[in-house]
Amino acid sequence: MNGAHVSERDLRLFLVLDAVLAERSVTRAAARLGVTQSAVSHSLRSLRSRLGDPLLVRTPTGLEPTPLAQSLRPDLRSGLDALERLLRHQQHFDPATSTRSFSLATPDHPQFTMIPEFIGYLRQTAPGVDVCIRAIGPGLPEEMASGRLDLVLAGAEAEGILGLDREVMRQRVIDEPFRCLLRRGHPALARPLDLQAYVALPHVLVSTTGGKTGIVDEALAVRGLRRRVAVTVPSFPAAAYIVASSDLIATLPQAVAERAERLDVELRPPPLELPRGVAYLWWHPRFQHDPGHTWWRRALAGALSPFRCGDA
Numbered sequence: 176m177n178g179a180h181v182s183e184r185d186l187r188l189f190l191v192l193d194a195v196l197a198e199r200s201v202t203r204a205a206a207r208l209g210v211t212q213s214a215v216s217h218s219l220r221s222l223r224s225r226l227g228d229p230l231l232v233r234t235p236t237g238l239e240p241t242p243l244a245q246s247l248r249p250d251l252r253s254g255l256d257a258l259e260r261l262l263r264h265q266q267h268f269d270p271a272t273s274t275r276s277f278s279l280a281t282p283d284h285p286q287f288t289m290i291p292e293f294i295g296y297l298r299q300t301a302p303g304v305d306v307c308i309r310a311i312g313p314g315l316p317e318e319m320a321s322g323r324l325d326l327v328l329a330g331a332e333a334e335g336i337l338g339l340d341r342e343v344m345r346q347r348v349i350d351e352p353f354r355c356l357l358r359r360g361h362p363a364l365a366r367p368l369d370l371q372a373y374v375a376l377p378h379v380l381v382s383t384t385g386g387k388t389g390i391v392d393e394a395l396a397v398r399g400l401r402r403r404v405a406v407t408v409p410s411f412p413a414a415a416y417i418v419a420s421s422d423l424i425a426t427l428p429q430a431v432a433e434r435a436e437r438l439d440v441e442l443r444p445p446p447l448e449l450p451r452g453v454a455y456l457w458w459h460p461r462f463q464h465d466p467g468h469t470w471w472r473r474a475l476a477g478a479l480s481p482f483r484c485g486d487a
Contacts (some may be wrong), residue, residue, distance in 0.1 A: 194207045231244060267466060273304055394448065
């Protein structure tokens with residue numbers, strides 16, 4: 176054991192020596208380690224050969240350690256205790272006492288809907304934890320792999336647009352319908368909002384990627400229809416405020432539309448079938464088993480659970 180590196184075999188020998196010194200019996204040491212007596216005897220012979228000392232000698236009262244073995248035991252026990260503490264530390268995370276920082280990249284939909292209440296919850300349950308909420312931008316895979324960014328909350332389009340590949344793990348956390356938003360007193364509300372009236376209205380489109388079309392345009396195209404997108408914005412709250420102050424209509428995720436009801440607006444179901452709004456938490460597999468990261472993922476998934484809702 177004079178080399179600079181400790182091998183797996185060396186660690187096994189240390190465990191055997193510690194057990195034999197504690198039990199003063201090969202039989203009891205074998206039972207403690209869950210191995211055969213011959214395995215303990217073989218390891219003890221290897222230790223004696225490598226250290227040039229009998230380590231334990233048989234006496235009328237049992238095995239007794241040599242002076243060398245006695246001198247080794249404090250450092251041996253200290254080293255094994257340190258390894259055990261390291262393993263316990265890796266398996267434990269206490270949000271109530273942690274001062275760790277966590278990060279999330281997300282569009283402004285969750286910032287407008289669930290993040291405020293979620294931060295209030297964190298202040299109660301994890302007062303020492305710091306949180307960084309940031310916009311989605313380039314370089315996400317590299318940031319996630321390095322640990323500079325813990326999680327991304329985004330739709331399935333992130334896999335292509337943002338460069339998230341199959342190696343990145345994901346969990347579906349949002350699955351909700353859409354609602355149409357119009358200002359209270361809008362002339363279109365005087366009668367049922369059918370497809371013809373819907374297409375005739377000027378629309379607000381929310382595009383976080385700068386695109387000129389969305390799922391509504393795709394659904395209309397299947398029917399050979401088009402709408403006029405009069406205003407394109409990158410922000411869901413901005414769309415809600417624009418609708419409240421104009422004659423435009425917006426088709427928004429249900430959670431956003433319901434919170435926009437605090438404005439002078441009304442909600443209507445879309446007059447055409449639309450796919451549901453689905454989003455995922457994305458993370459790098461490097462952190463799959465990290466206790467703190469696991470807690471952060473589960474806390475966010477729990478806060479987002481109301482957004483996995485039915486079309487009621």
